[in-house]
Amino acid sequence: MKIAVDAMGGDNAPEAVVCGAVRAAQNYHEEIILVGQEDKIRAVLKAHNAENTPGITILHAPDLVDMHDDPATVLRAKPQSSMAVALNLVKKGEADAIVSAGSTGALLSGATLFCKRIKGVRRGAVAPVMPCKGGQVLLIDAGANTECTPEYLLQFGVMGSLYMQKIKGIANPRVGLVNNGSEDSKGDPLRKEAYALLKAAGEAGHINFVGNVEGRDVPLGACDVAVCDGFAGNVMLKTIEGVAKFMAGAIKDVFTANLGTKLAYLACKKGMDDFRSLFDQDAVGGAPFIGISRPVIKAHGSSNDTAFMNAIRQAIEYKKSGMIEAIEQNVQHMTAE
Template sequence: MKIIVDAMGGDFAPLAPVKGALMAQEKYGVDIVLTGKTEEILKALQQCGCKELPKGMEIANATEVVEICDDPATAFKHKKDSSLTVGLNMLHAGDADGFVSAGSTGALLAGATLVVKRIRGLRRAALAPTIPTAKGKAVLIDCGANAECTVEYLLQFAYLGSYYAQKVLGVENPRIGLLNIGAEESKGDTLRRETYQKLKEAGEAGHLNFTGNIEAKEAMLGECDVIVADGYSGNIMLKSIEGTGKLLSIKLKEMLMHSTGTKLAALLLKGQLGDFKKMLDANEVGGTALLGISKPVVKAHGSASEVGICNAVRQAMEVARSGIIDDITQNIDKMRIEQKAE
């Protein structure tokens, strides 16, 4: 298997992407294509102790870089020789099995949509991170790609999330919840109420395991496996989780460092505290799958370390092996809403 890594994307590029690629090669035996400025990539490899290009690794030279300050909607068009554009074109041409970037989310979404293309019949691609819950983890879809949504978008997100939970995460018959301000069927705005009815119909037809509306607090307790949301509310939920995680870590550290007794307790709980920290660490997840694109694309966190890039490569491999894209393609008719003639 071969995965393309955008070596110029992210806060710590090119060193973190290069280190992460080397780590993934060693850990998973995957072939890697690094896209970006050849001289800078080779310099980063030297910093990692590689005097020459490792076996199974190649460089696709790109003279430009999409910066965070660039307009996401047009950056990949204006910078046609950027590491992002070069990598997406290679993926579209079939030169690799997946693509990973820690660069601009907006530019990656726009580039993947216009270069690699959406699966035919899908209205929008969606960002689908996995979030920690009291019972394990859940897929949150969408978390920022589509701030304004229609009923059909949300219906399709439910299917995409269900296939991802089943095929990639190994969840049998994933429970689908619609993020809302209350559990009752009548709760929420018009979009949520109409989406509820379409998801209910899909559940009654046996296409989805729809369990109803779910509040954010219940979702965090693990009461569903897929949380369906528009990108606006989904992003707020995701950022709230990230902020809460950091707050808990800060306060827990303050509490455990308070006295000799609490420091001793911290020493005794070292293993459990390490597990807790890992659960809240975005680098351990790897990245966010961009679902709905015709080939595997994974967005790593902008501040991803080499561990984060390595895990994002693993995630891209899992998506490529899962067969999820074929499943979505074959079942696209279930995800459409027939438009009534006026």
């Protein structure tokens, strides 16, 4: 398997990207193509004594996508950027998947342009997995589509359910529609129409629809797949991340207040370490663009080498899972009638 990695994307590129790719090549034994400015990539490899790492190859791309570039047009304007060249490798079948920490909008536009959506899928969606009480929940969409139709939300629900089956091994994932109340009468016209479509899909046996879920109930394990438009999903994602950081800081302040609390911390250090690991973004790696006909993994912009290693692992798992084939086989269940 060959994984194309955008070596110039992200806040810590190319250092973190290259180091993460080296670790991935060593751990997962798949071929990794580092796409970007060759001199900079080689300099990082040399600095870490990794110039001869088995499985690592370099493809020179002189340009790069800046976070200030227009996401909708940048890949056409910069065809020699690392992101565009990496996507083109996947398009031509010279790579099986792509990982990038570059602009989310540019990556989604490029994935749609180069790799195409699965036939019948209206929009690709970015779908991160978050910790919740009792396990994990998939948030779909988390920012790719700020304006949605009811049919988009139906498709997100079906595709999200397939993801949790194929990738996470949940036999019958519970699909919930994020809304401002749990009653079926709640919500704006988008949510009400989407509710009807998801309910019908549930009654037909295509998904396990559990109805509306409020934002506060998503982290409490109310569903395995939380369906929402990209605007609401991104706000929810960032809010949960912010609250987690606030809570971690507040707990640290409690335990470092005086000698007594420091001693108390030592007594429950294992539990605190486990708590922190729940919100470890580096261990997750990134989020897939579900609905695209090739595996596309978006790593967090601030990813370090551990996060990049795990994002590459995600790309490998996604390719092997049969997820894309499962969507193709179920796309007839995703159309509003």
